Amino acid sequence: MQGSTRRMGIMTDVHRRFLQLLMTHGVLEEWDVQRLQKHCYKVHDRNATVEKLEDFINNINSVLESLYIEIKKGVTEDDGRPIYALVNLATTSISKMASDFAENELDLFRKALELIIDSETGFASSTNILNLVDQLKGKKMRKKEAEHVLQKFVQNKWLIEKEGEFTLHGRAILEMEQYIRETYPDAVKVCTICHSLLIQGQSCETCGIRMHLPCVAKYFQSNSEPRCPHCNDYWPHEIPEVFDPKKEREAGISKSNKRSLRSRQH
Amino acid sequence: MSEQSKDVCDPSFAAEASNSEVHSSPGVPGGPSLPASQAAIFPGPESPPVGPPDAPLASPAPQAPCEEGDPKALQQAAEEGRAHQAPSAAQPGPAPPAPAQLVQKAHELMWYVLVKDQKRMIIWFPDMVKDVIGSYKKWCRSILRRTSLILARVFGLHLRLTSLYTMEFSLVKALEPEELDRVALSNRMPMTGLLLMILSLIYVKGRGARESAVWNVLRILGLRPWKKHSTFGDVRKLITEEFVQQNYLKYQRVPHVEPPEYEFFWGSRASREITKMQIMEFLARVFKKDPQAWPSRYREALEEARALREANPTAHCPRNSVSED
DSSP states (O other), rough: OOOOGGGGGGHHHHHHHHHHHHHSSSEEEEHHHHHHHHHHHHOOOOTTTOOHHHHHHHHHHHHHHHHHHTEEEEEEETTTEEEEEEEEOOOOOHHHHHHOOOHHHHHHHHHHHHHHHHHHSSSHHEEEHHHHHGGOOOSSSHHHHHHHHHHHHHHHHHHEEEEEEEEEEEEHHHHHHHHHHHOOOOOOEETTOOOSSSSEEEETTTTTTTTOOHHHHHHHTTTTBBTTTHHHHHHOOOOOOOOOOOHHTTTTTTOOOHHHHHHHHO | OOOOOOOTTSHHHHHHOOOOOOOOOOOOOOOSSGGGOOOOSSSSSSOOOSSSOSSSOOOOOOOSSSSSSOHHHHHHHHTOOOOOOOOOHHHHHHHHOOHHHHHHHHHHHHHHHHHHHHTTOEHHOOOOOOIGGGGGGGGGGHHHHHHHHHHIIIIOEEEEEEEETTTTTEEEOOSOOOOOOOGTSSSSSSHHHHHHHHHHHHHTTTOOOOOHHHHHHHHHHOOOOOOOETTEEEEHHHHIHHHHHHSSSSEEEOOTTOOOEEEEOOOHHHHOOOHHHHHHHHHHHHTTGGGGGGGGHHHHHHHHHHHHHHHHOOOOOSOOOOOOO
């Protein structure tokens, strides 16, 4: 009956504290995760060598596997920062949000999500989302209230807002990718390079394939004549830079710096 | 994940479904007549027992895990032709679900509890039943037990019933007491900074902090009651409603004062989760002074720290008091 005891042997207090803190923070950038890992070693096992982060996380994931949860690594779509979150792999619902928001709020999110997925750019305008307020399930919501709820989503890192338009936060993509792919199988876009869900990105104007901005950056790195990997036509968009964590820290750029290279698709 | 169920085990749900066989009269013996054998619900040595609430509640009130020796449940069960008895006896009745399903429910409950805790929301037993356990209510004990085990082994967290009366659970760290781990991530939690500011103010004053005093302090951070902030949003709502709801603060009217004024106190959750020493360290950091610049408060913090150490030599969760009210 205790099916999950197989690999419990490798869970130490270092791993437990790490999981606790990762859960507390919801989503973390890679640099923070590394500091977190070092902190956990310092508290529980000062003399041990700090394991390489990737192995550390894989070890924990092997234990979590039987619980249908996982520490998932993703990359922010606009500037390629690696992020980590503990996610639930069961796709029965928008699991993490369900306990947070009222029925009409969840439905507002669903409506916004649909608009975002259907859009060309991966952004849905505030106006378009608010116009759907009458169709929401549950208690009636006024537009003013809906604006508030959208801000709540932004604060809780489910949505990002840029100039009055909304797209999915990296965390939402991490947590909901499976749910989104299963719920909107025809509408979802996928990156040609990494094959993951694509919300924001660049597309080839000839053959229509799409790539994430960080995937574009890596693929065309130091390539003076970028060409579409599919149809070989000249790639018409600006190639962003590959994310370099060291350079960023040295420049003292804060986390909230909007240095993104969102490239509109037309 | 809302699964309503009309399982007659639970008088409150049954009452709503207007099941005529249910004894939902308020005069029911809901007294604290819980037999001692019911005490060990959770296998963990530190967990308190779960059972029907002590106070006799009127019928629509939520009830504790169904298969207990609750007299009301027993009567209904007998009437339904199901033999619910003390948990030790194996019973004929509807076939238990496959172990795999119970395991899955335990995993769902684990996630549910983790997320509630992450959002600092109250983990309320009736919600657990409604949102997750649903039609598996009869086996909620074994589901809860498995969930507790997983949480302890994988996360180092104890799922603890903090209040039998309100049926609230909380997730409590089973690892060594440590400073708020936020030092590992240097202030990534703006809400905590705001909260700590207010808690520190109350602590330094030694009594409740008037709302006006709190706003004077927050003004230093550029926060005003009428202005929306990019991170905090509606600050006034945050501190007078959300923090209060989460039991980090108490917001009360000052007696005998006209026009009405309000003041803030530490909430029960703040008292549980935050030590005075942490407040002193926070003050020291913010004002760039030695904590001993507040001598009497520092002494208090030292005493509290000593008391905590003495109370918990094995360094297991220092705060396991039942929440007040």
